[in-house]
Amino acid sequence: MLxxxxxxxxxxxxxxxxAIFLDKNLMDSIIRDLQRALIEADVSISLIKKISDExxxxxxxxxxxxxxxxxxVIKLLHDKLREIxxxxxxxxxxxxxxxxxxxxxxxxxxTTTIAKLGNYFAKRGKKVALVGLDVHRPAAKEQLKQLAExxxxxxxxxxxxxxxxxxxxxxxxKLKKYDLILIDTAxxxxxxxxxxxxxxxxxxxxxxxxxxxxxxxxxGQAAKKQAQEFKDSVNISGVIITRMxxxxxxxxxxxxxxxxxxxxxxxxxxxxxxxxxxxxxxTFLSRLLGRGDLKALIEKVKSATGEDKQEEMQKRLEQxxxxxxxxxxxxxxMSDIGGLDKIKSMIPGLGNAKIPDEMLENQEEKIRKxxxxxxxxxxxxxxxxxxxxxxxxxxxxIAKGSGVNSSDVRTLLKxxxxxxxxxxxxxxxxxxxxxxxxxxQKLMKKFGKKKIRRL
Numbered sequence: 001m002l003x004x005x006x007x008x009x010x011x012x013x014x015x016x017x018x019a020i021f022l023d024k025n026l027m028d029s030i031i032r033d034l035q036r037a038l039i040e041a042d043v044s045i046s047l048i049k050k051i052s053d054e055x056x057x058x059x060x061x062x063x064x065x066x067x068x069x070x071x072x073v074i075k076l077l078h079d080k081l082r083e084i085x086x087x088x089x090x091x092x093x094x095x096x097x098x099x100x101x102x103x104x105x106x107x108x109x110x111t112t113t114i115a116k117l118g119n120y121f122a123k124r125g126k127k128v129a130l131v132g133l134d135v136h137r138p139a140a141k142e143q144l145k146q147l148a149e150x151x152x153x154x155x156x157x158x159x160x161x162x163x164x165x166x167x168x169x170x171x172x173x174k175l176k177k178y179d180l181i182l183i184d185t186a187x188x189x190x191x192x193x194x195x196x197x198x199x200x201x202x203x204x205x206x207x208x209x210x211x212x213x214x215x216x217x218x219x220g221q222a223a224k225k226q227a228q229e230f231k232d233s234v235n236i237s238g239v240i241i242t243r244m245x246x247x248x249x250x251x252x253x254x255x256x257x258x259x260x261x262x263x264x265x266x267x268x269x270x271x272x273x274x275x276x277x278x279x280x281x282x283t284f285l286s287r288l289l290g291r292g293d294l295k296a297l298i299e300k301v302k303s304a305t306g307e308d309k310q311e312e313m314q315k316r317l318e319q320x321x322x323x324x325x326x327x328x329x330x331x332x333x334m335s336d337i338g339g340l341d342k343i344k345s346m347i348p349g350l351g352n353a354k355i356p357d358e359m360l361e362n363q364e365e366k367i368r369k370x371x372x373x374x375x376x377x378x379x380x381x382x383x384x385x386x387x388x389x390x391x392x393x394x395x396x397x398i399a400k401g402s403g404v405n406s407s408d409v410r411t412l413l414k415x416x417x418x419x420x421x422x423x424x425x426x427x428x429x430x431x432x433x434x435x436x437x438x439x440x441q442k443l444m445k446k447f448g449k450k451k452i453r454r455l
Contacts, residue, residue, distance in 0.1 A: 005037040005288060130156070
């Protein structure tokens with residue numbers, strides 16, 4: 001996702017920092033590279049020309065002292081890119097009931113996005129309900145039902161009713177006990193009169209607190225037209241951009257929304273339920289530059305584990321005690337948030353690291369083996385893992401009993417020891433409130449550098 005743009009910005013920053021003088025030839029070369037990368041990211045030509053002219057003009061301003069010019073130009077480059085991504089706008093939920101309509105054309109990913117958004121807020125303690133009012137697409141209700149059941153979310157659909165208003169009226173009383181109601185609506189191939197009429201009718205009946213447009217990233221600059229049309233016709237309050245993981249046109253979708261003043265609340269980055277994150281232009285640019293985004297990483301961990309499990313883990317961390325089950329939970333969480341290859345861009349210093357294939361092996365297979373291994377242990381071995389380290393015969397017996405190799409048992413033991421060391425090094429941290437930059441650096445210093453060298 002926009003990797004080429006990030007690479008160009010990083011190289012430009014280094015070239016400026018290492019240059020003896022910032023002359024016209026150097027700036028022309030840097031701006032040409034930037035223009036090519038922005039074109040590849042599908043940013044509009046008019047916008048590219050605008051920021052190119054502004055950077056060039058200020059960079060060559062003779063009133064700025066040469067000694068200050070490098071820092072000024074680097075900051076200018078970052079500020080202009082940050083500017084085209086728009087303002088940071090959060091989806092703020094009200095204390096009373098929140099009713100959110102999700103709108104969009106066919107193929108935008110509304111139904112899967114509703115499930116992701118529902119899971120996101122459910123893991124943060126909200127009482128969530130999904131409501132299926134897409135009565136036109138035959139598979140919409142069944143899809144919503146399956147996604148809700150798979151992720152233990154409350155849902156309300158009427159498989160026989162073909163009138164969206166009647167469906168809402170049927171469940172309206174039951175929905176009063178929920179904090180957050182996410183409503184799936186019908187789409188069309190384009191924003192025609194019938195779709196506008198249906199949305200307006202639903203708006204009057206439901207009185208939503210938010211109307212959010214779902215846009216796929218791969219439509220690029222066409223997002224500008226869609227966002228403007230929906231904004232003018234049905235007054236959308238924000239946007240969620242889907243398929244950000246698979247599109248070179250993502251820059252076009254993001255900048256198009258910024259130009260139309262349609263705030264982007266969330267982006268989705270994959271097919272898994274936790275592949276959704278709040279869009280923050282500042283930290284998004286930080287990730288592009290290889291500086292990581294710890295806040296987004298912490299939010300992903302919250303989405304994967306939920307508040308109850310976080311509290312349980314926090315208590316054990318405070319006591320300095322962990323179990324083999326905690327090891328499995330840790331690997332499951334890593335898998336749920338996308339695995340190391342997907343989250344490395346969020347960890348400062350790891351954005352460009354090459355992750356060996358063996359570290360990216362099927363996590364589900366690893367978890368399955370480890371669960372069999374733990375079942376083959378005696379209660380004494382589960383409570384005192386050091387026994388396994390001292391006695392090879394125990395490792396061999398457990399391996400045989402669980403149908404795995406002894407190396408698999410040793411791998412589980414090593415993972416346990418690593419997590420134990422991390423607990424000793426960071427047990428004073430309040431993980432329920434998230435990990436601060438300083439705390440993360442402390443853990444990275446203890447474990448990360450050693451691991452990175454091995455890469």
